[in-house]
Amino acid sequence: xxxxxEQEIKAIVFQLREEEYAVSVTQVRGIExxxxxxRVPQTASFVKGVxxxxxVITPIIDLKKRFSMEATEFTDSTRIIIVxxxxxxxxxxxxxxxxxxxxxxxxxxxxxEVIGTVDVDYxxxxxxxxxxxxxxxxxxxxxxxxxxxxxxxxEV
Amino acid sequence: MEMNEYLEVFIExxxxxxxxLNDNLLVLEKDPxxxxxxxxxxxxxxxxxxxxxxxxxxDTANLTHQMENVLDAVRNQKLVMNSEILDxxxxxxxxxxxxxxxxxxxxxxxxxxxxxxxxxxxIENGEAVxxxxxxxxxTSVSNNSSFDQLDQFEITVLQxxxxxxxxxxxxxxxxxxxxxxxxxxxxxxxxxLEQIGExxxxxxxVPELEEEKFDLEFTVLLVTQESTENVEKRIMKVSEIDKVxxxxxxxxxxxxxxxxxxxxxxxDGQVNNDKVAAKEQTTNNQTTTKAAVNNKTIRVNIERLDGxxxxxxxxxxDRGRLEQISDNLKHAExxxxxxxxxxxxxxxxTIILNxxxxxxxxxFNRFPRMVRQLxxxxxxxxxxxxxxxxxxxxxxxIDEIGDPLVHLIRNALDHGVExxxxxxxxxxxxxxxxxxxxxxxxxxVFIEISDDGAGINRDKVTNKAISNGxxxxxxxxxxxxxxxxxxxxESGFSTADTISDVSGRGVGLDVVKNTIESLGGSxxxxxxxxxxxxxxIQLPLTLSIISVLLVEVEKEKYAVPLSSIIETAIVNKSEIxxxxxxxxxxxxxxxxxxxxxxxxxDVPSSSDEDEFYSIVIIRKGDKMAGLxxxxxxxxxxxxxxxxxxxxxxxxxxxGATILGDGQVAxxxxxxxxxx
Numbered sequence: 001x002x003x004x005x006e007q008e009i010k011a012i013v014f015q016l017r018e019e020e021y022a023v024s025v026t027q028v029r030g031i032e033x034x035x036x037x038x039r040v041p042q043t044a045s046f047v048k049g050v051x052x053x054x055x056v057i058t059p060i061i062d063l064k065k066r067f068s069m070e071a072t073e074f075t076d077s078t079r080i081i082i083v084x085x086x087x088x089x090x091x092x093x094x095x096x097x098x099x100x101x102x103x104x105x106x107x108x109x110x111x112x113e114v115i116g117t118v119d120v121d122y123x124x125x126x127x128x129x130x131x132x133x134x135x136x137x138x139x140x141x142x143x144x145x146x147x148x149x150x151x152x153x154x155e156v
Numbered sequence: 157m158e159m160n161e162y163l164e165v166f167i168e169x170x171x172x173x174x175x176x177l178n179d180n181l182l183v184l185e186k187d188p189x190x191x192x193x194x195x196x197x198x199x200x201x202x203x204x205x206x207x208x209x210x211x212x213x214x215d216t217a218n219l220t221h222q223m224e225n226v227l228d229a230v231r232n233q234k235l236v237m238n239s240e241i242l243d244x245x246x247x248x249x250x251x252x253x254x255x256x257x258x259x260x261x262x263x264x265x266x267x268x269x270x271x272x273x274x275x276x277x278x279i280e281n282g283e284a285v286x287x288x289x290x291x292x293x294x295t296s297v298s299n300n301s302s303f304d305q306l307d308q309f310e311i312t313v314l315q316x317x318x319x320x321x322x323x324x325x326x327x328x329x330x331x332x333x334x335x336x337x338x339x340x341x342x343x344x345x346x347x348x349l350e351q352i353g354e355x356x357x358x359x360x361x362v363p364e365l366e367e368e369k370f371d372l373e374f375t376v377l378l379v380t381q382e383s384t385e386n387v388e389k390r391i392m393k394v395s396e397i398d399k400v401x402x403x404x405x406x407x408x409x410x411x412x413x414x415x416x417x418x419x420x421x422x423x424d425g426q427v428n429n430d431k432v433a434a435k436e437q438t439t440n441n442q443t444t445t446k447a448a449v450n451n452k453t454i455r456v457n458i459e460r461l462d463g464x465x466x467x468x469x470x471x472x473x474d475r476g477r478l479e480q481i482s483d484n485l486k487h488a489e490x491x492x493x494x495x496x497x498x499x500x501x502x503x504x505x506t507i508i509l510n511x512x513x514x515x516x517x518x519x520f521n522r523f524p525r526m527v528r529q530l531x532x533x534x535x536x537x538x539x540x541x542x543x544x545x546x547x548x549x550x551x552x553x554i555d556e557i558g559d560p561l562v563h564l565i566r567n568a569l570d571h572g573v574e575x576x577x578x579x580x581x582x583x584x585x586x587x588x589x590x591x592x593x594x595x596x597x598x599x600x601v602f603i604e605i606s607d608d609g610a611g612i613n614r615d616k617v618t619n620k621a622i623s624n625g626x627x628x629x630x631x632x633x634x635x636x637x638x639x640x641x642x643x644x645x646e647s648g649f650s651t652a653d654t655i656s657d658v659s660g661r662g663v664g665l666d667v668v669k670n671t672i673e674s675l676g677g678s679x680x681x682x683x684x685x686x687x688x689x690x691x692x693i694q695l696p697l698t699l700s701i702i703s704v705l706l707v708e709v710e711k712e713k714y715a716v717p718l719s720s721i722i723e724t725a726i727v728n729k730s731e732i733x734x735x736x737x738x739x740x741x742x743x744x745x746x747x748x749x750x751x752x753x754x755x756x757x758d759v760p761s762s763s764d765e766d767e768f769y770s771i772v773i774i775r776k777g778d779k780m781a782g783l784x785x786x787x788x789x790x791x792x793x794x795x796x797x798x799x800x801x802x803x804x805x806x807x808x809x810x811g812a813t814i815l816g817d818g819q820v821a822x823x824x825x826x827x828x829x830x831x
Contacts, residue, residue, distance in 0.1 A: 038820040039712060040799070041757035042807045050799060050822075052814045055470050059802045088802045143802070 008102040013134060014081060014094040016064055017072065021094075022103065022127065022134045029082040029089060031097050034074055048093060053082065060091040066142065085139050092142075103127045108136065163259070166211050168455075170256045173200040175521060177249045181242060182524045188237040189406075198227040204252065208265075216255050219269040222276040223248050229280055244275050246525070310356050310377075314405070317379040322353070325387060326405040328375045335396040338368045344394045346376075352387060353380025372398070377405060458551065461512055468501075468508050469795040472701065475501050476792070476816030505701065505793075513548035516594045516603070519558045520545045523565060523592060530569045537576050537587040538569060547594035549601050553695055556675055557603070560668040564605045564691050565590070567665070572609035572689055582686065584608065600677075600719075601697060606690040612683040614640050621646075638778070641681035641689075645669040673827050676702075676719065676810075678776070702796055704813070706789035706821065707772060709753045710761060713821040714785075715794060715813055720826040722773040722780065724788055729767050741782060743773060750782045751829055756808060776830040783829070796823065 011022035012031075037049040037060055046065035050057050060080060064071055077096040082089055108125040122141035127134040180197045184190060201224045208216035223245060229235035251272060259265040314324050329345055331338060342365045349355050356377040360370045380387060384402045391400045475498060482494040520542050531538040549557070573579075573588035580586055593604045618632040621643045627635070645665040672679050676696045683689035696702070696719060704715035705724070725743070732750065733740050739750040750771065754761055771782040794813035799806060810825035 036819045038812070038822060040803060040806055040809065040822065041759070043803060047803065050803070050812060050820050052818055052820050055473065055814065057797045057799055057812045057814070057820055059800055086801075088800060090802055 007106070008104050010100050011103055011134070011136070012081065012097065012100055014079070014097040016067065016095055017069055020132060020134050021137050022101075023081070023083065023137050023139060025100055027083050027085060027139055029084050032080040032082060032091070034078050034080055034093070051080070051091060053089070053091070056089065058082065058089050058091050060093060061143070062093045063142075064093070064095075083139055083143075085143055088143070090143055101129070103129065103134065103136075111135075162211070166207055167256060167260045170204060170207065170252075170259075173204045174249060174253050174256065176200045177204075177252075178246075178525055179521060181246055181249065182528065184237055185239070185242050185528075191231065194227060194231045194237070198224065198231055201227055213255070213259065213265040215267050215269050216252060216265055218273060219248055219251060219255075219276075222273045222280070225280050226276050235279070241279055244272070244279060248272050248276065313356060314377075314379065322379050322381055323384070324356075324405040325378045325380060325384065326375060326403050327378050327387065327391070328373065328401040329391060329397060330399040330401075331372045332396045332398045333372065335372070338370075338372075339366055341394060341396055342366070342374065345391055345397070348390050348394065349376060349378055349380075349387075352382045352390065353378050461551075465508060465512065468505065469701070469797075471501060472505070472793065472795050473814045473816075476794075476814075477818065478816075480816035509550070509697075509701070510548075512551050514551050514554050515546045515548050516554065516557075516601075517545040518554055519561060520592060520594070522558075523561075526562065527565065527569065527590065530566065534569060535575060536569065536573055538573060539587050539589050541589065541591045542593075543591065544594040547596060547601060549695065550697060553601075553675055556671060557693075557695065560671045560693070561592075561603065561605070563665070563668045564693075565592070568605055568607040568609065568689070568691070572607040572611075574610050596697075601695045603693040603695065604690055605693075606688060608688040611685045611687055611689050612641055612644065612681070613685060617641070617643055637683070638681065641683055644681070645679070676717065701793055702823075703791060704794050704823065705772065705791055706815070707753075707770075707783075707785040708787045708789055709757065709785050710759045712757070712759055713789065713815065713819070714753065714757075715792075715821050715823045716772055716774065716783065716826060717810075717823065718791065720774045720776065722775050725771045725773060725782075727769050727771055729769065732769065741771070743780070743782065746780065748773065748780045748782050750784055752784045753824075754784070756829070774826040774830070776827050779830050781826075781830045783824075783826075794821075794823075 010025045012025055012028050013020055013022050015021070032051075032053070035051055037051050039049040040047060040059075046062050048060040048062045048065075050059050052058075062071075072095065075095070079094055079097040080091040081094055081097055082091050107129060108127045110125055111123040122138045124136045124138045127136060177197055177200050180193050180200070184193045184197065187193070201220050205217055205220035205224055208214075208220065226235065226241065226245065230237050230241075235241070251267060251269060255265045255267050258267070318324060327349070331341055335341055346355065346362075356379055358365060358374060358376040360374060364370060365374055378387070382390075384404075388400045388402055391397065478494050479498065482490045485491075523542070524540055527538055527540045568590055573590065574582070574584075576586035579588065589608045591604070591606045593602075593606070595602055614637060617640050618627070618635070621627045621640075622629060622632055626643060626646055632640075645668070669679055672693055672695070678694050680692050680694075681689060682692070703718040705718055705721055706713055706715055708714075727741055731741055733742065735747065739752075740747050741750060742748075750769075753759065766786075770785050770788055772785060772788075773780055773782050775781075792815075794815070796811045797813055798811050799809070808825050808828045809822050811823045812820050813823055815821050
């Protein structure tokens with residue numbers, strides 16, 4: 001574990017429907033339970049709204065909507081992962097979030113051409129751990145403003 | 157790196173001194189003989205020189221050194237301040253400002269100052285000699301004033317009386333040779349003088365006069381409102397008086413503005429020098445009193461104040477929460493304590509908000525320079541009047557309001573005030589007036605920019621609007637004046653026939669309007685053709701904590717700023733009329749369009765429509781609209797928070813706030829709902 005810094009990355013694993021994803025711990029600020037989310041009208045459909053995160057208004061994104069996956073009801077295991085990118089704090093709604101795991105670099109493979117319905121540009125790679133398959137997310141791409149702007153212009 | 161810690165102080169103080177240089181130089185331009193101002197300027201320049209030399213900014217030190225030399229010459233009457241010298245000195249101050257800014261931005265403050273230094277040197281050497289010989293001839297002719305020694309109090313009195321429009325007269329009375337009771341005559345003269353004014357000093361002194369220790373002549377310094385002739389006539393009523401000579405006495409030692417019928421050469425050099433000395437004493441004293449006042453204030457970094465404000469905002473949110481909890485529990489003691497806490501935190505809020513208040517002077521004080529320069533560039537004569545510079549505004553507003561004001565002033569100078577010839581043609585004085593006025597009223601601050609120029613030409617504006625397709629011919633006829641004037645703030649609108657450097661590219665006023673509206677303010681225009689226009693800006697006192705009306709639409713809560721609400725109403729469905737397919741109501745004789753928040757915000761609707769509508773009447777300038785909501789929750793003080801960088805430009809939402817229950821409520825931007 002101790003010597004693993006170069007060969008392993010620490011990541012937080014979370015679940016969307018049946019699939020497991022991972023984001024680097026360096027980008028994660030915390031994991032929260034779902035509280036009241038205030039809807040913000042006339043924004044992109046995957047923007048669920050804003051929450052009060054200890055006094056800071058934090059936008060919340062529904063990752064399943066973002067990945068065009070089918071929506072499910074919130075359950076007890078539903079969590080919000082607070083990530084920090086480009087000076088912004090954004091919350092991501094996921095079906096469940098697990099502990100931190102170490103992913104050895106050599107277990108990571110480039111993303112396959114097609115993974116289900118998800119467009120591959122925000123998947124950095126796929127890690128195979130035992131029988132699990134983890135998709136490593138590129139959060140910059142997930143949250144890219146450009147794409148949001150495109151979304152908005154499409155909607156308008 | 158020890159210097160670093162002084163650097164901040166150096167920059168702050170340099171800025172202050174540069175500002176004071178700017179201010180005082182402009183004062184000096186209006187009153188070039190005011191040695192007091194010169195001294196003030198000299199002192200600022202001197203301090204700047206010392207500071208920058210210590211900090212190792214050689215260019216700054218060099219420039220200030222040369223500037224100081226010129227000022228010193230002026231101070232010692234070797235040089236007479238004129239517009240050309242002032243221009244060079246002002247340019248030097250501009251350079252200094254640029255250098256200090258550079259240092260503040262992490263630069264080394266280096267700049268090529270040689271040209272300016274040479275110019276200043278030339279002024280000091282070349283012209284100084286010429287003026288010097290002048291003053292020498294003066295010296296030989298004039299030695300008439302008897303009052304070469306005035307103490308500080310007397311000077312102050314004289315200065316004050318001059319400011320108040322009284323005349324300072326030097327009255328020389330000569331008794332007839334045959335006069336027997338000299339002391340009695342003196343007494344009678346004094347009695348007359350006391351009736352019409354105040355005797356500041358006499359030469360010889362009063363005791364000496366009483367003891368007849370004088371020849372036939374004595375001179376008094378009189379402050380009066382009476383004209384010279386009247387004073388003379390009155391004194392001549394006393395018998396046994398041979399001759400009365402009256403001339404105006406100028407405190408500043410320069411040329412008097414209202415020379416009497418017997419023009420007398422001004423004071424000799426010695427008088428001046430003595431006075432300068434006395435004056436220096438005066439100003440020194442003033443600065444000591446100033447320093448005493450300053451001791452009661454401390455400098456606080458703005459970031460700390462912002463930090464305090466943020467913490468307090470947290471407290472306000474928790475206060476809201478606590479209030480709600482205590483309301484639910486209905487525990488008497490808890491309720492009492494919470495009420496007390498609410499009151500105290502209310503007071504605290506006032507204090508903190510006051511701490512963030514900054515006098516608008518900060519913004520205003522750069523305008524005199526700007527107006528001077530602009531007036532020169534445009535070939536116009538402008539008298540700028542600033543009123544209410546001590547009016548206080550929240551720092552956040554101050555930071556934003558500068559540019560819009562610059563724009564409006566440029567606009568007023570360029571389009572408003574006419575050129576001197578045109579003004580004279582119209583029978584106005586050649587010099588145009590521009591007034592900048594700030595004042596408090598209620599929870600708002602008003603800033604007015606008024607000029608006595610040509611005003612807005614209604615026909616020109618309507619024609620332009622019609623040709624731009626903004627309005628139709630029919631509309632043009634029914635629009636009120638103020639509605640027409642509002643048109644000039646639409647984008648792409650400039651009525652100036654020629655586009656000038658200063659303004660008129662048509663990208664100005666709409667930006668001004670947007671900025672002001674984004675600050676939660678509004679702008680209105682009044683104008684009368686040929687008489688001038690007034691641009692009036694209304695701004696909220698503070699931006700961070702606002703009063704709102706909380707409303708509910710289905711399950712969602714929204715906050716409407718109280719400042720934009722006229723009132724709330726509940727109307728029956730049957731009272732809602734339809735015009736052009738739009739829902740309207742007749743509200744106090746006015747047709748008010750209705751906006752359904754449910755539709756605008758796509759609120760998921762569940763229940764059937766009620767028979768009664770709850771309506772919030774909002775306004776934007778003269779226009780009104782009614783927002784249909786489900787229920788009114790109540791009025792509350794809330795902390796305005798931004799939605800963050802991720803969600804920008806959300807339609808009709810100006811921000812969010814956290815309610816007592818920890819939920820987020822969105823704050824409605826009513827301005828964007830009314831078109």
